[in-house]
Amino acid sequence: MKNKHNFIGRNLYDLDDYSADEIIAILEATSVMKEINERDYKKLPTLRGKTVCTLFMENSTRTRMSFELAVNRLSADLVSFQASISALSKGESLQDTICTLNAMGIDLYIIRHRFPGSPQLVHKYSEKPVMNAGDGRHAHPTQALLDIFSIWERLGTLKDLKITIVGDIAHSRVVRSNLIGMKKLGANVTVCGPKTLVPGFLPEIYGCKVEHDLETALKDADVIMGLRMQLERQNEGLLPSLDEYTKQYVLSKRTIQFAKKDALIMHPGPMNRGIEIMPEIADSQQSLVLAQVANGVAVRMALLFLFLGGK
Amino acid sequence: MKTIIKNGLVYINNKFEEVDVLFDNDRIIEIRKDIQKDADSTIDATNKHVFPGFIDLHSHLRDPGQTYKEDIISGTKAAAKGGFTTICCMPNTDPIIDNIATVEYINRKAKDFGFCKVKVIGAMTKKTEGKEIAEIGSMMEGGIVAVSDDGACIQNAKLLQNVMKYTSSFNIPVIIHAEDYNLSKGGQINAGKMSTKLGLGGIPGLAEEIIIARNIMIAEKAKCQVHIAHVSTKKAVDIIAEAKKNGLRITTEVTPHHLLLTEDACENFDTNTKVKPPLRTENDRQAMIKALNEGIIDFIATDHAPHSDFEKEREFNLAPFGINGFETAFATLYTNLVKKNEMSLEKLIEVMSEKPANFLKLNSGKIEVGKKADLVIADLNAKISFKSDNIISKANNTPFIGKTFFGKITNTFCDGMLKWSN
Numbered sequence: 077m078k079n080k081h082n083f084i085g086r087n088l089y090d091l092d093d094y095s096a097d098e099i100i101a102i103l104e105a106t107s108v109m110k111e112i113n114e115r116d117y118k119k120l121p122t123l124r125g126k127t128v129c130t131l132f133m134e135n136s137t138r139t140r141m142s143f144e145l146a147v148n149r150l151s152a153d154l155v156s157f158q159a160s161i162s163a164l165s166k167g168e169s170l171q172d173t174i175c176t177l178n179a180m181g182i183d184l185y186i187i188r189h190r191f192p193g194s195p196q197l198v199h200k201y202s203e204k205p206v207m208n209a210g211d212g213r214h215a216h217p218t219q220a221l222l223d224i225f226s227i228w229e230r231l232g233t234l235k236d237l238k239i240t241i242v243g244d245i246a247h248s249r250v251v252r253s254n255l256i257g258m259k260k261l262g263a264n265v266t267v268c269g270p271k272t273l274v275p276g277f278l279p280e281i282y283g284c285k286v287e288h289d290l291e292t293a294l295k296d297a298d299v300i301m302g303l304r305m306q307l308e309r310q311n312e313g314l315l316p317s318l319d320e321y322t323k324q325y326v327l328s329k330r331t332i333q334f335a336k337k338d339a340l341i342m343h344p345g346p347m348n349r350g351i352e353i354m355p356e357i358a359d360s361q362q363s364l365v366l367a368q369v370a371n372g373v374a375v376r377m378a379l380l381f382l383f384l385g386g387k
Numbered sequence: 388m389k390t391i392i393k394n395g396l397v398y399i400n401n402k403f404e405e406v407d408v409l410f411d412n413d414r415i416i417e418i419r420k421d422i423q424k425d426a427d428s429t430i431d432a433t434n435k436h437v438f439p440g441f442i443d444l445h446s447h448l449r450d451p452g453q454t455y456k457e458d459i460i461s462g463t464k465a466a467a468k469g470g471f472t473t474i475c476c477m478p479n480t481d482p483i484i485d486n487i488a489t490v491e492y493i494n495r496k497a498k499d500f501g502f503c504k505v506k507v508i509g510a511m512t513k514k515t516e517g518k519e520i521a522e523i524g525s526m527m528e529g530g531i532v533a534v535s536d537d538g539a540c541i542q543n544a545k546l547l548q549n550v551m552k553y554t555s556s557f558n559i560p561v562i563i564h565a566e567d568y569n570l571s572k573g574g575q576i577n578a579g580k581m582s583t584k585l586g587l588g589g590i591p592g593l594a595e596e597i598i599i600a601r602n603i604m605i606a607e608k609a610k611c612q613v614h615i616a617h618v619s620t621k622k623a624v625d626i627i628a629e630a631k632k633n634g635l636r637i638t639t640e641v642t643p644h645h646l647l648l649t650e651d652a653c654e655n656f657d658t659n660t661k662v663k664p665p666l667r668t669e670n671d672r673q674a675m676i677k678a679l680n681e682g683i684i685d686f687i688a689t690d691h692a693p694h695s696d697f698e699k700e701r702e703f704n705l706a707p708f709g710i711n712g713f714e715t716a717f718a719t720l721y722t723n724l725v726k727k728n729e730m731s732l733e734k735l736i737e738v739m740s741e742k743p744a745n746f747l748k749l750n751s752g753k754i755e756v757g758k759k760a761d762l763v764i765a766d767l768n769a770k771i772s773f774k775s776d777n778i779i780s781k782a783n784n785t786p787f788i789g790k791t792f793f794g795k796i797t798n799t800f801c802d803g804m805l806k807w808s809n
Contacts (some may be wrong), residue, residue: 169697169701170701170702171697171700171701189702191702191703191704191705192585192586192587192656192703192704193585193587193656193702193703194702196655196656197656197701197702211586212586212587212704213586213587214585214586214587215586249586252584252586275583277579277580277583277584278583280580281580281583281584
């Protein structure tokens with residue numbers, strides 16, 4: 077697989093460091109990986125001898141498994157670090173942890189952390205390429221890439237598509253990375269939610285639209301993405317109740333009729349069925365929810381391949 | 388012991404004049420052109436400026452209790468390097484400065500080992516916990532110049548009213564760190580464009596403004612002199628300006644970092660930009676410069692807040708708030724405000740020396756016969772850069788690290804004694 081862009085040695089903190097052409101190159105590499113994942117024998121020897129370390133400082137199931145599967149399928153060695161059973165829980169600083177791991181000869185780090193900016197710190201201490209697997213509310217670029225790939229694969233382009241993202245925008249790293257990536261590929265993104273969950277600065281930063289009324293937000297949408305709504309928001313005084321949220325913002329048969337017919341339905345998971353999305357929508361023919369998960373492995377394989385210089 | 392500073396451009400009555408300054412021990416005794424008298428020491432200040440020593444109302448010396456960050460010796464030496472001859476230290480030490488013994492400890496250590504004069508600011512509530520009034524009367528015997536709970540903000544209006552009433556009987560000001568805790572909770576940087584982009588918790592200007600407005604109302608009732616620490620938003624300045632117009636005894640200060648930096652400086656998650664109040668917007672920054680030029684903001688204070696590398700070298704959310712300020716203050720302000728014509732040199736000296744001296748009722752802050760020989764000589768064409776190996780403070784936590792500025796302090800005299808030369 078040849079690629080005119082150079083990804084070797086770079087970091088993936090977020091998509092703002094990558095041009096539209098580079099994002100397309102990642103999508104194309106993802107298609108190749110997807111084909112491999114559909115084979116009976118899902119393994120390439122391409123990263124044999126490379127060592128990848130996954131650092132999950134925050135609970136994660138799907139992202140961690142997806143990354144680790146990607147590492148294994150490309151035949152790299154995997155070191156998996158989990159905060160709950162590690163020295164971090166004994167009070168070791170992130171800096172000391174990284175320096176210790178680095179001494180073992182890691183080629184690339186993948187980090188999930190509840191605090192924004194942590195991937196930059198990992199790179200600072202390790203001087204090795206770092207992929208951000210989600211840092212607080214800041215960014216989740218591999219999720220955005222798999223979302224973008226899922227749309228691109230189905231519709232061939234993102235240019236001039238209307239994409240509406242509904243839910244807890246304020247606390248979502250997925251939204252921030254998607255706003256950057258989707259805009260680069262020419263989509264028009266609208267975000268929708270109650271005012272307490274949609275930061276007012278979004279249009280200025282990302283050039284997106286903000287709506288607080290679901291019907292208006294969904295009008296003529298090509299793609300609809302729901303986000304996980306968490307009970308904590310009620311305790312934080314941002315919402316009166318999940319029930320009231322559902323009444324106003326749930327993606328259901330009734331509400332998605334304002335969008336284009338056959339609009340794609342997406343959700344980064346894990347889903348709260350009956351709160352932000354009704355089962356009949358999540359499981360419908362229009363839904364990309366499971367395709368997103370499958371594509372997640374392929375996107376991460378493509379990224380590892382490109383960033384570690386696989387052949 | 389007589390010293391003459393010859394041929395310098397001397398700050399006299401808000402202007403610069405080329406005169407000689409003669410001082411005998413700690414007093415200035417003669418100022419005129421071409422003094423031909425014998426002196427024990429003569430310093431040629433040709434092509435240099437002579438300022439009254441800078442005075443800092445807001446600093447943290449971390450002594451007692453956190454001397455791995457700074458102590459009275461390293462802190463005052465860093466201050467002398469920055470041209471400061473008097474600094475006031477905030478009470479958030481360990482133990483808290485809420486009792487006469489701790490006040491006397493600082494007085495004695497500063498007197499015996501300090502490189503500049505140190506005035507103590509006592510806590511206004513015990514342990515700065517915002518529960519009971521501290522022993523302000525006892526601390527007055529140790530010469531405290533003001534009371535403050537420093538980075539803690541009394542949320543209980545009734546308690547603050549009592550603190551203000553009680554303090555007003557000693558004729559010293561109450562210094563307010565304005566922060567509504569419900570509004571600032573979880574905040575890391577200014578609530579705005581950058582916090583949205585970086586996914587960091589925001590501290591809105593409202594958290595500061597609402598407390599300033601409330602405390603002004605309480606101070607009016609309590610007939611108490613108040614000083615608002617490190618003002619950072621345009622709206623906050625407007626509220627203070629209005630209170631001044633209404634005749635309240637209120638003053639305020641601004642830090643160099645709020646005059647020079649905005650929230651944009653946080654973009655790379657540099658924990659050296661993490662400070663309270665947070666770096667605000669360009670609109671706010673411009674308002675700070677304007678208010679300082681117009682006298683609505685009374686003077687500059689550094690809020691020198693040293694933290695060790697290991698404390699700042701970590702996840703942004705876990706790093707402590709604070710910026711190291713003594714050594715960088717003059718050069719950064721001179722380079723970025725005076726040289727860019729945003730402020731005159733005369734004004735900068737006024738707000739770093741004369742105005743805070745008046746606030747503290749010190750016999751310094753001016754170069755006049757009879758005043759204290761607290762004097763600074765600066766070479767404005769000389770460059771100074773800040774690196775971990777030339778920073779005098781024990782801590783390196785400044786966003787100006789690695790950068791070069793104009794305006795080097797070449798000599799600092801405190802009470803007539805040479806405390807810094809380079």
